[in-house]
Amino acid sequence: MRIQILSDGDKGQAICESCARVVASTYRYRNVPFSDGKGIASNILVGVCDQCETVVAIPAQSTPAIKRDRRVASQSIEAALPAPYVDALDLACFTIDPNSTAEFRKKLLLFYVHKLASGELDMAVLRAREPSFAVKTGTVKRRLSMKVSAYLADEFSRLVSDASMSRTDLLKSLVVEIKRQIVDGEDVSMLGELRTLACLG
Ligand SMILES: [Zn+2]
Structure with a gap:
């Protein structure tokens, strides 16, 4: 047809x-x-x-745009992380691409959420890692608000419930892993994919 x-x-x-x-x-x-x-x-x-x-x-040609807009409008993941975690995330962004945009911080974190959901990262391993940086109690927090597809929001909710962790703690353990892999350079297996992602903006 x-x-x-x-x-x-x-x-x-x-x-x-x-x-x-x-x-x-x-x-x-x-x-x-x-x-x-x-x-x-x-x-x-x-x-x-x-x-x-x-x-x-x-008309049929408008269906993809409607679906896309609907996905964009659908959900958001909100968290308030201690500022050093957000700084570590920014440092990882800078390591991946010194010209990366502020939006890339969210993409990087969501990339790891998806890797965890798809089984490429193991929650048990992440849990066992000691943070390589200390955060004093009462440290300033910074808010992250990430617009996500309904699909990714579901993945995130499932991870949180499977891990019996708070949303914030799950994101914090991902940041610890991102810092270890990217900033400390201990695992560069994701780096190529991330550089491509950063390049796409
Ligand atoms: Zn009419």
Whole structure:
């Protein structure tokens, strides 16, 4: 089946619910709220009723963008880590790519969350590691807020519950491992993949 790719301004016909009849429609780029009201699919091509501007059709070519926006809008992982952990993370980012952006800090941490979830890292091994840096109680904390796909959020929740750890402690043990591997250079097996990731921005 050959799928037609439509352009802004193309004409069509569809049933308009608010006009309650078949209407002429025009394809336009619009921001469309999801049906559950949680978030917006931005700048997607939709068929709009010529009479009342109601969205009357969503062409196949807009489905990936809607899915993508929905994923982006879906979840976030929040944590407040003692500042030295965030500094260690930043140092790892710098080691991977001195030009890496602030966003890369989150990507790096999520990369390790995913490696842990996929079994490439072993929670029991991570737990057994002593942090190579000490943190005084009452140290300043820094907030990390990471927008993630529903899939990654589920992985993270599963890891937290399997490990019977707090979300913060799980992230802290990942930072200890990142510091060991990347900053201290004790395991460079992830480095190539991470440099590619940093390069993509
Ligand atoms: Zn209408």
